[in-house]
Amino acid sequence: MQPAARHSHLLDRLAADYVLGTMRGGARARFERWRGTSTLVDELARRWEQQLAPLAIRLRPVAPPPVLLARIQRRLSLTAPTWRGWASGLALGLLLAAVLAYGPAVRAPHPDQLALINNGVGALQWRVEVYAQPARLVVGSPVLAAKPADRDFELWALPAGAPAVSLGVMPVRGEASTRLNAAQRQALARSVQVAVSVEPRGGSPTGHATGPVVFVAALRAPG
Amino acid sequence: MWVRAYQTRYNEGMDVDQREAATRALLRRCAAREPRALEQLYSLAGPLLFGLLTRMLRRHALAEEALQDVFVRIWQRAGQYQEERGSALAWLIGIARYRAIDLLRQERAAPVLMPAVPETAAGDADQEPHPPTPTALLERCLARLSDDQQRCLQFAFINGRSHQEISQLTGNPLGTVKSWIRRALFALRECLES
Numbered sequence: 001m002q003p004a005a006r007h008s009h010l011l012d013r014l015a016a017d018y019v020l021g022t023m024r025g026g027a028r029a030r031f032e033r034w035r036g037t038s039t040l041v042d043e044l045a046r047r048w049e050q051q052l053a054p055l056a057i058r059l060r061p062v063a064p065p066p067v068l069l070a071r072i073q074r075r076l077s078l079t080a081p082t083w084r085g086w087a088s089g090l091a092l093g094l095l096l097a098a099v100l101a102y103g104p105a106v107r108a109p110h111p112d113q114l115a116l117i118n119n120g121v122g123a124l125q126w127r128v129e130v131y132a133q134p135a136r137l138v139v140g141s142p143v144l145a146a147k148p149a150d151r152d153f154e155l156w157a158l159p160a161g162a163p164a165v166s167l168g169v170m171p172v173r174g175e176a177s178t179r180l181n182a183a184q185r186q187a188l189a190r191s192v193q194v195a196v197s198v199e200p201r202g203g204s205p206t207g208h209a210t211g212p213v214v215f216v217a218a219l220r221a222p223g
Numbered sequence: 224m225w226v227r228a229y230q231t232r233y234n235e236g237m238d239v240d241q242r243e244a245a246t247r248a249l250l251r252r253c254a255a256r257e258p259r260a261l262e263q264l265y266s267l268a269g270p271l272l273f274g275l276l277t278r279m280l281r282r283h284a285l286a287e288e289a290l291q292d293v294f295v296r297i298w299q300r301a302g303q304y305q306e307e308r309g310s311a312l313a314w315l316i317g318i319a320r321y322r323a324i325d326l327l328r329q330e331r332a333a334p335v336l337m338p339a340v341p342e343t344a345a346g347d348a349d350q351e352p353h354p355p356t357p358t359a360l361l362e363r364c365l366a367r368l369s370d371d372q373q374r375c376l377q378f379a380f381i382n383g384r385s386h387q388e389i390s391q392l393t394g395n396p397l398g399t400v401k402s403w404i405r406r407a408l409f410a411l412r413e414c415l416e417s
Contacts, residue, residue, distance in 0.1 A: 013405065016405075016408050016409075019317075020376075020379045020380055020404070020408065021320065021324045021379055021380065021383050021384075021385075022379050022384075022385055022386050022404065024328070024385055046308060046309060048408075049309070049313055049314075049316075049317045050309040050310055050313045051411070051412060051415055052380060052411075053310060053312060053313035053316045053317070054358040054360075054361040055361065055376075055377070055380050055381065056271075056275045056316045056319075056320065056380070056381065057271065057312065057316070057358050058358050058361070058362065059271075059274045059275055059278055059381065060274055061270035061271050061273070061274045062270060062273045062274040062277050063269070063270050063273070064265075064269045064270065064272075064273035064287070064290055065287065068269075068287055068290055068291055069262060069265045069269075069294075071291055072261070072265070072291050072294045072295060072298075073258070073261070073262075075291065075295050076261075076295060076298055078258040078261065200299075202295075205292060205295045205296060205299065206292055207288055207291070207292060
């Protein structure tokens with residue numbers, strides 16, 4: 001075999017390992033980067049993807065829960081056009097939250113947990129209130145939060161010994177509220193801190209923080 | 224025949240080519256940022272992708288999380304899909320599989336509970352009309368592989384298992400597993416392209 005053909009064959013084997021999923025760790029990450037810069041490598045991988053896809057198509061389909069579509073739409077800010085129009089019209093720059101539910105906040109007299117998140121110059125940026133009954137989160141931003149145009153701030157509970165749990169995308173100004181689901185309630189009950197990360201618009205696409213954590217604040221009972 | 228059963232349940236009145244064409248059209252509309260297109264794509268391709276993710280991830284909650292990630296990525300990347308470069312369904316499957324592989328890498332401690340051979344929809348590829356669909360052709364080519372090669376290939380592609388894990392699951396030496404898989408892949412390609 002000529003060197004060029006041998007090289008091409010080796011690349012093809014690597015592409016097969018990548019597409020099959022048996023390439024792992026650093027090698028997989030390197031191959032992904034390589035694919036992004038080399039037309040040849042991308043073409044080899046694409047060819048395997050096309051040829052092996054029927055292995056997946058032959059599996060028995062499983063209908064996904066309809067509720068997932070609503071969650072996807074919320075993550076992509078594709079719901080509640082009325083709210084979006086209103087927010088846009090008022091130029092509040094309020095967040096089209098992935099998780100936050102819209103409408104006026106229904107507050108209990110006193111929150112059960114509270115976090116005050118200060119900005120870089122020591123001013124209050126967000127007031128985060130957690131209510132147990134009904135389980136609800138209220139986030140208020142008294143001053144406009146500065147952020148890149150194509151990014152959003154996302155709030156996370158930091159439960160002890162467990163991965164961070166998203167609480168939703170933060171408003172850049174004004175107030176927003178949401179009902180808390182069971183996972184969020186449990187995470188908050190085990191958290192003494194919350195964090196804010198910078199994410200792609202609409203929130204982290206992975207369910208995990210993908211951008212830098214820019215604020216961390218104590219979560220405590222209001223005293 | 225399973226393809227027809229699938230069509231009846233999920234895409235009534237559509238043959239394989241129409242389903243591919245519908246998927247492409249919906250991706251174009253997603254790229255044009257039509258929210259309704261995402262809903263339709265979820266109806267069309269959601270069952271296929273969720274079936275794959277439940278097989279790969281083995282935990283319903285994790286598969287649900289993955290499916291959300293997958294459709295978020297499909298929406299975000301719809302503009303990158305190039306029709307001249309191949310099947311839209313294969314493109315969707317790639318997004319779903321790579322997301323599942325990422326999650327599996329983070330969830331290595333998950334218990335291994337799976338049948339020896341992944342569940343497939345019932346059917347008989349020999350009854351496919353001519354020319355065969357890509358799936359029917361694949362069935363025929365798979366049938367030419369040894370049982371061991373088929374199992375290893377499916378453990379890797381459908382269950383997201385590493386060489387090492389497949390070696391442990393099947394009780395065969397690591398080198399043998401790697402060799403089986405490599406030969407199976409290239410034999411499969413030769414058969415598919417013949």
